[in-house]
Amino acid sequence: MKHVLLFGAGKSATVLIDYLLANAPRQKWHITVADNDLMLIKSKIGKSYYATAAAIDVKDPSVRQPLVKETDLVISLLPPALHITVARDCLQFGKNLLTASYVDPEIRQLEKEIEAAGLLFMYEMGLDPGIDHMSAMKLIQSIEKKGGQISCFRSYCGGLISPESNDNPWQYKISWNARNIVLAGSSGAIYREKGKVKEVPYEHLFDQSKTIQVPGLGKLAWYPNRDSLNYTDIYNLSNIPTFMRATLRYPDFCEGWNAIVKLGLTNDKEKQQTDKLTYAGWTTRHISADPNLSAEENVAQFLGVSSKSKLIRQLKFLGILNGDLINLGEQTDAGVLQHVLEARLRMEPSDKDMIVMLHEIEFERRNMSTKLSSYMIVQGEDNLRTAMAKTVGLPLGILAKLVLSGQVSLTGLQIPIMPEIYNPVLRELEEFDIRFEESFD
Template sequence: MKNILIIGAGKSSSALIKYLLDKSNEEHLFLTIGDISTENANKLINNHKNAEAIVLDVYDKNQREKLIKKADIVISMLPARFHIEVAKDCITFNKHMVTASYISEEMKALDAQAKEKGLVFMNEIGLDPGIDHMSAMQIIDKIKSNGAKMLLFESFCGGIVAPESDTNLWNYKFTWNPRNVVLAGQGGAAMFIQEGTYKYIPYSKLFRRTEFLKVNNAKFEAYANRDSLKYRSVYGLDNISTMYRGTIRKVGFSRAWNIFVQLGMTDDSYTIEESENMSYRDFVNLFLAYSPSDSVELKLRSYLKIDQDDLMWEKLLELDLFNPKKKIGIKNATPAKMLQKILEDSWTLEENDKDMIVMQHLFGYEINGEKHQIESSLVVIGENQTYTAMAKTVGLPVGIAALKILKGEIKTPGVQLPITKEVYEPILKELENHGIKFAEKEVPYLGYNPNHVMG
């Protein structure tokens, strides 16, 4: 039996575990799933004979090393900051490793050692990053192989709620780590290049500088990802005049989210005294001027110039933000953690709710003096609260990559992301068997999206 160690059994691991268990008899696999709590892992294993769940504290060096020593390959589904200790152990004990996270500087620093030992350290092999890299590189390589010059690349991706489960005014529910949603866009200006002009959007303006796009005749909006520029060299597009990556939401979400940004509720840099005893109403009042006579509602509407009949106001009321009885209940919480707690009350998927992944790439290129544009789109609908579209599109590429590394079908060593044909061709092909397939079409070359309001 080949031993696969999966560390972390959170929201995105359900499809990964199911995929590997479905293959376990045929491929002679045994899964060990380690997490701080075994509850979710046991539920996903469902007494399967080829898997076991164990309690694992990733900070317990002895236990971690013991498990990694026994494994043939290690999959880390932990938050990104925990990968590095696992990765160092994989170097020490000569084990391949797979993660869905962005490559950190610490991970990159292990590249030479991984190559020297012939180890594949595959990162960014989930959805975004992951499927976006693979699907983009497949088309970019095809365009370039015909002798064309790339002029434009725009890429958008979002995890949102499916239309049949869209039951709130925000048209949004959490389909992955809520903390990442609350902190999205922080840590520096969004950077991209548009028609040869560099553009920078500070966090304070990010959610008011959106653009619109259509996927399968449905209209969406997108806000800019933090650093689109670094992908020019990653994709071999150093001289491209337009490079933009954005996050998809339903129309109207960003304008409403901007309220939290302007108030300071998404700040994660300081803690609030006695946060555990505060009501939702107290939390809102933290960010408003003192007034002995005006209500919290009046102060907020006045400060943000929101009319009482504005949909923005209805969205805030729907979250029960002004409830004086509901307590935050988290000690020494940051504003971002307090906001997350409030949003989880309203935006958690119900058991039979379905989520939706939407991705779209635009490729502009020139060949024989003529300009062309390709639009490539993907829509995936989840099954329920456990087997979400998010879990499917993150977990399946991770599982497929791990199995192909284990079987020696992906063998180029080093710390990498999935941008080579050796990696993307077989994985994209297998993903099609699971209903993850892009629809491509030629569209008129525009050079830019005429719906941009990015300035």
């Protein structure tokens, strides 16, 4: 019997665990789910004969390493900073590793050792990054195989609330790690537009958001995502004039988040004592507040809007303009904001989320210019089996099956850009209604 070790039982793990357990009888698997929250693990695995709960402190090598040593494959859905710890264990004990997180500088330093050990460390095997790479590379390689010359590549992806559950002024609810939402875009963005490299600092990232039309949904806002240029060589598009990867949101979210950034509420460096600090005091602490004005009026004045504007309604909805004490001990601004979002933008049990992905590729073939649009919309079932959990978890589960059944011979530190990975994974994803529709202009 093969053993799969999954680190992390959070929001993104639900559908992955379902998939692994559903395949366990036929594949002869046993799954160990490791997390610090025993009740959370049990809520995901139920009473399955094919699963074991391991309630551990993942930072403790005395309990973590024996689990890695005894397994055949490791999947990590831990916070990104902890992946390197698990990766070093996998290298030490000769285990393949799959994760949905970005390749980072620390894992890059182990690249030669991973290759020398003949192991597969597949990173960016989730949604974005993950399905974006696989679907994009399938399109790119198909176009080039037919002699097309690509001049423009744009890729957009967003985790959104489904229209029927879109009932707050932010047009957003949390379907994944709230900390990632708070820190999203904090490193700014770099991309190329018509031959010119564009660099957008964090403080201007959201005030430059533009809109794009998505079939069946109308206009969505987008902002450029991280360093798009990191992927030009990987996609074999290093010389094209326009290359950009972007995040999708409803327009109201980008406008509101721009105000949050301008108020300085996403800083994750300096801590402050919050036990005697009010939310209104916290929100206005980075601006020159007039003591004769209310928090609403001060913030409105700072943002250059009316105190009855949509932006102020959004901030009031979060409860960050009232006189309640924060009472979270020592916290960074980002920590306070995360607490606020988890309380005010949580998904209710019946809420449904939605994933939207769109690729736009312009190319020339036989002296004819063509624009290809390929889009995917995935709906969640409820607040547990979300579209986010499906699109992050299922690619990992499908690849785990391929690896454990000996259908993958690939080794080294990789992301899923090769046909031997993306063809079978995308094909099986269609069985779960995760598919792309294409149109040509």
